[in-house]
Amino acid sequence: MSRHVFLTGPPGVGKTTLIQKATQALKSTGIPIDGFYTEEVREGGRRTGFDVVTLSGKRGPLSRVSSDSSASRRECRVGQYVVDVASFEQLVLPLLRNVNLGSDAERKICVIDEIGKMELFSQPFVQAVRQTLTSSGTVILGTIPVPKGKPLDLVEEIRSRKDVKVFNVNKENRNSILQDILATVESCGK
Numbered sequence: 001m002s003r004h005v006f007l008t009g010p011p012g013v014g015k016t017t018l019i020q021k022a023t024q025a026l027k028s029t030g031i032p033i034d035g036f037y038t039e040e041v042r043e044g045g046r047r048t049g050f051d052v053v054t055l056s057g058k059r060g061p062l063s064r065v066s067s068d069s070s071a072s073r074r075e076c077r078v079g080q081y082v083v084d085v086a087s088f089e090q091l092v093l094p095l096l097r098n099v100n101l102g103s104d105a106e107r108k109i110c111v112i113d114e115i116g117k118m119e120l121f122s123q124p125f126v127q128a129v130r131q132t133l134t135s136s137g138t139v140i141l142g143t144i145p146v147p148k149g150k151p152l153d154l155v156e157e158i159r160s161r162k163d164v165k166v167f168n169v170n171k172e173n174r175n176s177i178l179q180d181i182l183a184t185v186e187s188c189g190k
Helices: 015-028 085-099 123-134 153-160 178-189
Strands: 002-007 033-043 045-052 060-063 081-083 108-112 138-145 164-170
Touching: 002 015, 002 153, 002 178, 015 033, 015 060, 015 108, 015 138, 015 178, 033 060, 033 085, 045 085, 060 085, 085 108, 085 123, 108 123, 123 138, 123 153, 138 153, 153 164, 164 178
Parallel strands: 002 138, 002 164, 033 108, 108 138
Antiparallel strands: 033 045, 045 060, 060 081
């Protein structure tokens, strides 16, 4: 039986939009829900980075474009983006700690959009996600990238778990898959 639900698919296919729609629908059920999603930051019509946005409305930078090619080797980079690990951890780690507190008998939902290269620069985040995956009262609704290049350990670990249901989102099903996602999340942990 599934305890967690993850969406995967190519960049820009609509995973975050589906997570946001599912979150709104799940809030109306009365089940406690918390977490975060990532949002593009655009200036002058071009993407300049990503922000982390919590479900309570707090926002902070996840990454920004860096034009400095001689940047420090210690910087965490994904392509043209420099990842602000400290900002990410400051917003996200308290959420994950809070969702793991309390009674395991109380069912709660934790939204994690996304577990990808940028987020995985944070080892405390990796540990918190693993702890949340094993917390019996918490259902994760999250997103993971499609396999590409070097495998990401935590992503492959999630993908291979027997208690995880992975939905592949594509342009053909993204407008019709929401009800399946909601039904699966609502049946998790029962």
